[in-house]
Amino acid sequence: MQITSEIEKRRTFGIISHPDAGKTTLTEKLLLFGGAIQSAGAVKSNKIKMHARSDWMEIEKQRGISVATSVMGFDYDGIKINLLDTPGHQDFAEDTYRTLTAVDSVIMVIDCVKGVEIQTEKLMEVCRMRNTPVICFINKLDREGRDPYELLDEIEEKLSIKVRPLSWPIGMGKGFKGVYSLFDSSLRLFKPSKSKLEEGLHITDLSDSRIDEAVGERDAEQLREDVELIEGVYPEFSVDDYLKGEVAPVFFGSAVNNFGVKELLDCFIRFAPKPRPRETDVRLIEPSEKDFSGFIFKIHANMDPNHRNRIAFVRVCSGKFERGQNYYHVRTDKKIRFSSATMFMAQDKEMVDEAWPGDIVGLYDTGNLKIGDTISQGEKGVFKGIPSFSPEIFKEVINKDAMKTKQLEKGLNQLMEEGVAQLFTYEIGSRKVVGTVGVLQFEVIQYRLKHEYGASCDFVSMNLYKACWIHSKDQKKLKEFVNSKYRHIARDKDGKLVFMAESKSWLTMVQDNFPEIEFHFTSEF
Ligand code: GDP
Numbered sequence: 001m002q003i004t005s006e007i008e009k010r011r012t013f014g015i016i017s018h019p020d021a022g023k024t025t026l027t028e029k030l031l032l033f034g035g036a037i038q039s040a041g042a043v044k045s046n047k048i049k050m051h052a053r054s055d056w057m058e059i060e061k062q063r064g065i066s067v068a069t070s071v072m073g074f075d076y077d078g079i080k081i082n083l084l085d086t087p088g089h090q091d092f093a094e095d096t097y098r099t100l101t102a103v104d105s106v107i108m109v110i111d112c113v114k115g116v117e118i119q120t121e122k123l124m125e126v127c128r129m130r131n132t133p134v135i136c137f138i139n140k141l142d143r144e145g146r147d148p149y150e151l152l153d154e155i156e157e158k159l160s161i162k163v164r165p166l167s168w169p170i171g172m173g174k175g176f177k178g179v180y181s182l183f184d185s186s187l188r189l190f191k192p193s194k195s196k197l198e199e200g201l202h203i204t205d206l207s208d209s210r211i212d213e214a215v216g217e218r219d220a221e222q223l224r225e226d227v228e229l230i231e232g233v234y235p236e237f238s239v240d241d242y243l244k245g246e247v248a249p250v251f252f253g254s255a256v257n258n259f260g261v262k263e264l265l266d267c268f269i270r271f272a273p274k275p276r277p278r279e280t281d282v283r284l285i286e287p288s289e290k291d292f293s294g295f296i297f298k299i300h301a302n303m304d305p306n307h308r309n310r311i312a313f314v315r316v317c318s319g320k321f322e323r324g325q326n327y328y329h330v331r332t333d334k335k336i337r338f339s340s341a342t343m344f345m346a347q348d349k350e351m352v353d354e355a356w357p358g359d360i361v362g363l364y365d366t367g368n369l370k371i372g373d374t375i376s377q378g379e380k381g382v383f384k385g386i387p388s389f390s391p392e393i394f395k396e397v398i399n400k401d402a403m404k405t406k407q408l409e410k411g412l413n414q415l416m417e418e419g420v421a422q423l424f425t426y427e428i429g430s431r432k433v434v435g436t437v438g439v440l441q442f443e444v445i446q447y448r449l450k451h452e453y454g455a456s457c458d459f460v461s462m463n464l465y466k467a468c469w470i471h472s473k474d475q476k477k478l479k480e481f482v483n484s485k486y487r488h489i490a491r492d493k494d495g496k497l498v499f500m501a502e503s504k505s506w507l508t509m510v511q512d513n514f515p516e517i518e519f520h521f522t523s524e525f
Pocket of ligand 1: 020253257
C-alpha cells in the first residue's frame with residue numbers, strides 16, 4: 001500500500017531552544033545535509049528583532065520571512081523530513097506551543113555555556129503535556145562551556161526528563177578535540193568547518209592506540225574513563241522510553257562548525273517517530289486510514305491589506321490529501337473546496353496535488369478557518385490537543401472610534417482566530433480583555449486593526465495573574481461558584497467559562513474555598 005510506505009518515510013519535527021542557543025544555525029546545517037539549500041547563510045532567522053519595534057513595515061517583512069520558513073521539507077537518506085519552524089522570540093511563544101501540537105518529536109538545542117534557560121523550560125512543559133519525544137543537542141562546544149556531567153544533571157533536574165548521552169565530547173572550548181559516538185563507537189575529530197564533513201575514525205575497541213594518536217594520551221585516557229562512567233551510570237538507551245517521552249538521548253556538537261550534526265541527524269532518522277495516531281473527541285485516528293483528516297495549527301495573515309487572504313497550516317493526520325477535493329469542515333458542518341493548496345519545500349512554496357500523513361499543507365483561506373479546526377472526509381470527530389494557554393499579560397480594549405465599532409469587532413475576532421492573542425469577554429458589562437504572552441502583540445494588534453480593518457483602540461493594563469478555565473463535575477457547584485464570583489468570570493473565544501485570577505495568592509485562596517472546582521491554565525484538560 002502506498003500510504004504505508006509514505007508514512008514509514010516521514011518524520012515531522014520541530015527544533016526548540018531558548019533564543020540564541022543555535023536553532024537557526026542547526027536548521028541551516030540540517031537543510032544543507034538534505035540538499036535543500038546549497039550554501040550557509042541561506043536560512044534567515046525568524047527572530048523579530050526588538051530594535052525594529054517602531055518600524056512596522058520591518059516587522060511585517062520579518063513576519064513574511066517567518067511564513068516562508070514556517071515549514072521546511074527535505075529528503076535525507078530516503079526519509080522525507082518536515083521541519084516546522086518555531087518563532088524564537090518569547091513574545092510569540094504561544095505560536096510555538098501550537099506548532100508543537102503538529103510535530104511528532106522535537107530536537108532541543110541547549111547552549112553549553114548557558115545551560116538550560118527559561119524558555120527551554122517552558123517549551124519542555126509543553127512537550128511533556130503531550131509526551132513528545134525529545135532529543136537534546138548541546139551546542140557551542142567550541143566555546144568554554146560548563147562541565148558536560150553538570151549539564152546533563154541540569155537537564156534532568158530542570159526539565160524533569162531522564163537523559164542518555166549518545167555522544168561524548170573530548171575537551172571543550174580551545175581544547176575541543178572531537179566527539180566520540182557512544183552509539184556507533186566512532187570518533188570524529190573536530191576541525192572547524194562551515195560545510196565540509198570529515199570522515200570519522202571507526203573504532204571497535206576503546207583501547208585502540210589510534211585514539212591516543214588522534215587526541216593525545218591524556219584526553220584519550222579521560223575519554224576511556226568517561227565512557228566507562230557513562231556506561232556504568234546510565235542505563236542502556238531504550239528507544240521505547242525515548243518514544244514515550246521519558247528519556248532524551250543527548251548529543252554534543254557545534255552547529256556553526258557543522259560538527260556533531262550528522263550524528264544527530266543519522267540517529268534522528270533512525271529513532272524519531274513516524275507520524276503517530278491522533279486522538280479526536282470521538283476516537284483514535286490511525287495515519288494509515290484511507291480517509292483524509294487533519295487539523296489547523298497555525299494561521300498566517302497575508303501581508304497584502306487589500307486582500308484579506310490568509311494561509312491556514314494543516315497537519316495531515318490520516319489518509320491522502322488531494323488538491324481540488326471537497327473536504328468537510330467539522331466546526332461549521334460544511335464542505336469546503338481547497339483548490340490552491342501549497343506545500344513548503346525549504347524556502348519555496350510550491351503547489352501540491354497530494355500530501356500524506358505528517359505533511360503540512362498551506363491552504364488559502366478567506367476567513368472560514370480557525371486554529372484548532374478539523375478537516376476530514378466526512379468524519380465529525382475533532383482533533384484534541386490544540387489548547388489555548390493562559391496568557392500572562394492582560395489589557396482591556398477601549399474602542400477609540402464609536403463609528404468603527406463593527407470593524408473593531410470583526411478585526412479583533414479575526415486576529416484572535418489567527419492566534420495573535422486571546423480575547424476574553426467578561427460576563428458583566430461585556431468588557432473585552434486581550435491576553436498575550438508578550439507585550440509585542442499589543443502593538444501588532446493595534447497596527448493591524450488600523451491598517452487592515454480601519455479600527456482603532458487603546459489598551460488599558462489590567463492587573464491579572466492568569467486566566468483559568470474552570471470546570472466541575474458538579475454543575476450545581478459550578479453555578480454557585482460563577483454566581484459568587486460573577487465579577488471575575490469571563491468567556492473565551494469558544495464560550496468556555498474562565499475565571500480571571502488577580503493574583504497567585506488570591507487564586508490559591510479561592511481554590512481552597514472551592515475544592516469542587518477545577519482550575520486549569522490551558523483550555524483543554
Ligand atoms: P537561535 O536564536 O537559537 O536561532 O540562534 P542562532 O542560530 O541565530 O545562533 C545564535 C548565535 O550563536 C549566532 O551568532 C551563531 O553564529 C552562534 N552559534 C551557533 N552555533 C554555534 C556554535 O556551535 N559555536 C559558536 N561559538 N557559536 C554558535
